[in-house]
Amino acid sequence: MKHHPGTILLLSSTLLLNLPVSAVAQTASPTAQQYALAERYLPENIGKLTYRLHIQPQWVQGKSGVFWYYRDDAEQPRYELVFAADKKREALFDHAALTQALAAASGKPQENLHWRPAALKVTDDLQTLQFRYQGKQxxxxxxxxxxxEIADAPAAAPATRSPDGKWDVVVKAGNLWLKEVSSGKERQLTTDGSPEAPYAQPLMDPKLIIDGKHKQASDVTDLSWSPDSTRIATFRMDLRDAATLTLMQSSPPDGSLRPKTFTYPYALSGDTRTATAALTIIRIADGQQITPQLAPQAMLYYGDPDYRWSVDSRHLLHFRPARGYASIDLFKIDADTGAATLLVQEKAEPYADYYGHRYWLREQQNEIYWTSDAGGWKHYYLYDSQSGKQLAALTSGNWRAGDILQFDDANKQVILTGMGREPARDPYLRHAYRVGKDGSKLSLLTPEALDHDVSVSPDTRYLVDNMSAVNQPTRTVLRDGVSGKILMELEQADISRLLATGFRLPEPFSTTAADGKTALYGVLYYPVRARQGNRYPVIDNIYTGPHTTYVPKSFARALRSSALPFTALDFAVVYVDGRGTTRRSREFLNYAFNNLGSNGYEDHEVAIRALAAQKPVLDVNRVGIFGFSAGGYDTARAMFTRPDFYKVGWAASGNHDHRSDKAVWNEQWMGGPALGAHYDRDSNLTAAKNLKGRLMIAHGELDNNVNPMASLQLVNALIKAGKDFDMLIVPNGDHFLDDSAYYNRRRWDYFIRHLQQRQPLPLNTPDSVSAK
Known part of the structure; x- marks a missing residue:
């Protein structure tokens, strides 16, 4: 498929609005009904207009091809029990009868038939259901x-208890103590720990403390017992020289007037003062401590090191990326000596793709499945888990392997997903494949040119396939796990209520990047009330990754989108995945390397202009942009570097300078810990002087991911440059702001006011969205 600059290929059979157009001014305010419809289109509300967008089967262990799932429905939701071998189904239970029985037993009538049993479990003999309701089992x-009513299951043993049940490990003032469960006697295991250099304490996300899940970081103990209960593996976290950040809660929910502050370790790009974690192995019998022969690991984000015991208790397996991502390593550590052997390593130029990497460790089968894109495409390779010797290339070719779904050990095969293998298709569409562990006999199980979200039975004999596209509602089928043949129709999405609102299905498209040769893919959402002869402003909903893609491919994801509400308010919305995003070749991804400051933006403008040339309904002279997190950076960056194209922007939770954000993410794409001049070049702070249009900067004051300082530093740069801008700080808001009705309404109104040049309805208008 050949693409040319400025041309666009529409991947749809729907009727196009290629009609004569004259620009029509929009002057009247949006109606209260439009606001109400926008609210109905919010991701948390779309389920009241759409049903069966995605089926999640729950496979019954020990019974081949038997599974159950929840079937949502406007009138009669129910749980279905399916017997694949017989191609039969029946109700898992009588929803109405159970509802009545629960009302009688609990004394609390349940009028909502859409209620769902919490923590539902089905016994292997299919005769008994166990669940929680009204706080009881x-x-x-x-x-x-x-x-x-039955008694609650006994509390699970704490994670600090040994597999044989004889010992617990407790932490006191940063040191480890061994406690005998039967007697309660304690014995100190370590003496060099302290609150500033504690054992078994991961870096805690401050949100866990802010939300009240923990009172302090030391509440969490992280260690791993050897399967034979003779040793523990853990780490000593050194916080003594770790640089920190602070969040301020201006309006505590308890009503106190004095703000609260939360200070926490957080490594910024280039930081040499980071928390470090040093692995250790402790023998229970005598307390001897074995130190692995590896340097302590710099902890660049919340959490702990990745380590696990071998099944024979003789080794520790430790997975870690090198600082700066020159490599991704899997070490095998001798539990008796601490000697560390490099078992498997991923190295690729110009960096190892940590965010795209996957691996499976299957010791009982003596297997490691490890991805590498050193050959230009991400593929799986099979290694011997004892020696680290590569045994086979599981997949190969100019396409990208995705996720392993299931192992068929009896037939020495694997079922996995892949993208871009089938010719003349959108290369992001997922397909399921069966392949031999030696890389032979790869076969396609899902041939339709759609996105396939697949669940595989434990014995790999059956697949449940949710297949769809952004403009083709989900069809869920049962397939044979060997041939891929459709055995049984399960469900079809019901979107009749959504269509009754006037909603038009989104439309996929393909165009060419700014380089004149690379194919790009996107999705267009039409205004609900689009009329012949009118032009409508366009909003670019942007997120350039690079660790992910943003354009939806499945029908479910296309509808659970922040784009939908804008279509109710007379906007068109466009998604584009430009060069520098993942899920394609390594060359495509490498465009982002040391280049976040221009990653994909020119591709977005080229794509939108090409689309507007084919779609006169789109007004290319009124283009806005919004994004969140890295998309917040993207938004401000586009406003600063393409100010004549993007007129209005809403930048939320943005990491506006890659030196003022988490090292674990930014150093992947921009390099580190030594920071080059490109960090300054790609900073929004240095480009802020170019702002021409209207820009809103939004941030939650308790953002634990991108500290609010990132937006405030941008504000400082804009002030120094004498620029006019707007700002919204959300008290008690964290990184994700879309769950705030006030925030959503303000975002809609910002584009109505500045991109449509219309006056929004007052916030307190009856029947319109208001703060909740």
């Missing part, structure tokens, strides 16, 4: 339709 006998 219940059991329902399917055959006799009998309900009874």
């Amino acid at each position: 219940w059991e329902w006998q399917r055959k006799d339709a009998k309900l009874k």
Whole structure:
């Protein structure tokens, strides 16, 4: 498929609005009904207009091809039980009967038939359901339709307890103590720990403390017992020289007037003062401490090192990226001596793709499945888990392997997903494949030119396939796990209520990048009220990754989108995945390397201009842009570097300078810990002087991911440059702001006011969205 600059290929059979157009001014305010429709289109509300967008099967262990799932429906939701071998189904339980029985037993009538049993479990014999309701545990006998309250299951043993149940490990003032469960006697295991250099304490996300899940970082103990209960593996976290950040809660929910502050370790790009974690192995019998022969690991984000015991308790397996991402390494550590052997390593130029890397460790099968894109495309390779010797290339070719779904050890095969292998298709569409562990006999199981979200039965004999596209509602089928043949129709999405609102299905398109040769793919959302002869402003919903893609491919994702509400308010919305994003070749991804400051933006403008040339309904002279997190950076960057194209922007939770954000992410793409001049070049702070249009900068004051300082530093640069801008700080808001009705309404109104040049309705207008 050949592409040319300025041309666009529409991947749709829907009717196009290629009609004579005259620009029509929009002067009247949006109606209260439009605002109400926008609210109905929010991701958290779209489920009231759409049903069966995605089926999630729950496979019953020990029964081949038996599974159950929840079937949502406007009138009669229910749980279905499927017997694949017989191609039959039946109700898992009588929803109305169980509802009535629960009302009688609990004394609390349940009028909503859409209620769902919490923590539902089905016994392997399919006769008994166990679930939680009204804070209690219940059991329902399917055959006799009998309900009874049962005692809660005994609390699980703490993670600090040994597999043989004899020992617990407790932490006191940063040191480890061994406690005998039967007697309660304690014995100190370490003496060099302290609150500033504690054992078994991961870097805690401050949100866990802010939300009240923990009172302090030392509340969490992280260690791993050897399977034979003779050793523990853990780490000593050194916080003594770790640089920190602070969040301020201006309006505590408890009503106190004095703000609260939360200070936490956080490594910025280039930081040499980071928390470090040094692995250790402790023998229980005598307390001897074995130190692995590896340098302590710089902890660049919340959490702990990645380590696990071998099944024979003789080795520790430790996965870690090198600082600066020159490599991704898997070490095998001798539990007796601490000697560390490099088992498997991923190295690729110009960096190892940590965010795109996947691996499976299957010791009982003596297998490691490890991805590498050193050959230009991400593929799986099979290694011997004892020696680290490469045994086979599981996949190969000019396409990208995705996720391993299931192993068929009996037939020495694997079922996995892949993208871009089938010719003349959108290369982002997922397909399922079966392949031999030696890389032979790869076969396609899902041939339709759609996106396939697949669940595989434990014995790999059956697949449940949710297949769809952004403009083709989900069809869920049962497939044979060997041939891929469709055995049974399960469900079809019901979007009749959505279509009744006037909603038009989004439209996929393909065009060419700014380089004149690379194919790009996107999605267009039409205004609900689009009329012949009118032009409508366009909003670019941007997120350039690079660790992910943003353009939806499945029908479910296309509808659970922040784009939908804008279509109710007379906007068109465009998604584009430009060069420098993932899920394609390594060459495509490498465009982002040391280049976040221009990554994809010229591709977005070229794509939108080409689309508007084919779609007169789109007004290319009124283009806005919004994004969140890295998309917030993208938004401000586009406003500063393409000020004559983007007229209005809404930048939320943005990491506006890659030196003022988490090292774990920024150093992947921009390099580190030594920071080059490109960090300054790609900073929004240095480009802020170029702002021409209207820009809103939004941030939650308790953003634990991108500290609010990132937006405030941009504000400082804009002030120094004498620029006019707007700002919204959300008290008690964290990194994700879309769950705030006030925030959503303000974002809609910003584009209505500045891109449509219309006056929004007042916030307190009856029947319109208001703060909740």
